[in-house]
Amino acid sequence: LVRAGKVGAIGASNVDGDGLAEALETSARRSLARFEWVQNSYSLLDRDAERDVLPLCAEHGPGFTPFSPLAGGWLTGKYRAGQPPPPGSRMTQRPEPYRHLESPAIYRGLERLDEHARARGVDTATLALAWLLAHPLVTAVVVGPRRPEHLEPASRALELHLGEDERAELARLFDP
Numbered sequence: 001l002v003r004a005g006k007v008g009a010i011g012a013s014n015v016d017g018d019g020l021a022e023a024l025e026t027s028a029r030r031s032l033a034r035f036e037w038v039q040n041s042y043s044l045l046d047r048d049a050e051r052d053v054l055p056l057c058a059e060h061g062p063g064f065t066p067f068s069p070l071a072g073g074w075l076t077g078k079y080r081a082g083q084p085p086p087p088g089s090r091m092t093q094r095p096e097p098y099r100h101l102e103s104p105a106i107y108r109g110l111e112r113l114d115e116h117a118r119a120r121g122v123d124t125a126t127l128a129l130a131w132l133l134a135h136p137l138v139t140a141v142v143v144g145p146r147r148p149e150h151l152e153p154a155s156r157a158l159e160l161h162l163g164e165d166e167r168a169e170l171a172r173l174f175d176p
Helices: 017-030 054-058 071-076 096-101 104-120 125-131 148-158 166-174
Strands: 010-013 033-038
Touching: 017 033, 017 054, 071 096, 071 104, 071 125, 096 104, 104 125, 104 166, 125 148, 125 166
Parallel strands: 010 033
Antiparallel strands: none
16 A cells, blocks of 8 residues: 555554564565554553563654553543542543552552642643653654543643653652
8 A cells, every 4th residue: 555655654553562573574574564653552551662662663763653641531630549530531431441540559659640740830631741742752642532621731741841850750650
């Protein structure tokens, strides 16, 4: 499709490191169009991509576009220890993918993230998105707003620039 001019580039989504490495190697060996970007889940609460996918992107050049940047709403400040999830939230509609986040360590990290956000004069969603945008391999972030006001943190995050030290400090909030 790339050679035929039907598409400009191809990418992969939900790919693990082994699959990406194999695809890149096969593309090179057979002179095929290679994946030019990867779209995987990545956030302060889901950093699996750091183990193998992001290093492969750094080595071979595909861009990286994370989805689920707010971890199903967990990085928006709506979930608090000891409080029921808000009506209509993912934790009331489809909680299974996020049950693993219900832990004292995560709630402590969320509280500290809120403190960092307030110190910068922003909300946690803005800070979490800025953390992603400050990653040198992130080419864009996929957001999925349900309402127009859900775009506001993404817009504010574009103006909030974090250094590598700040990124590392925020990441440590959720280290095991």
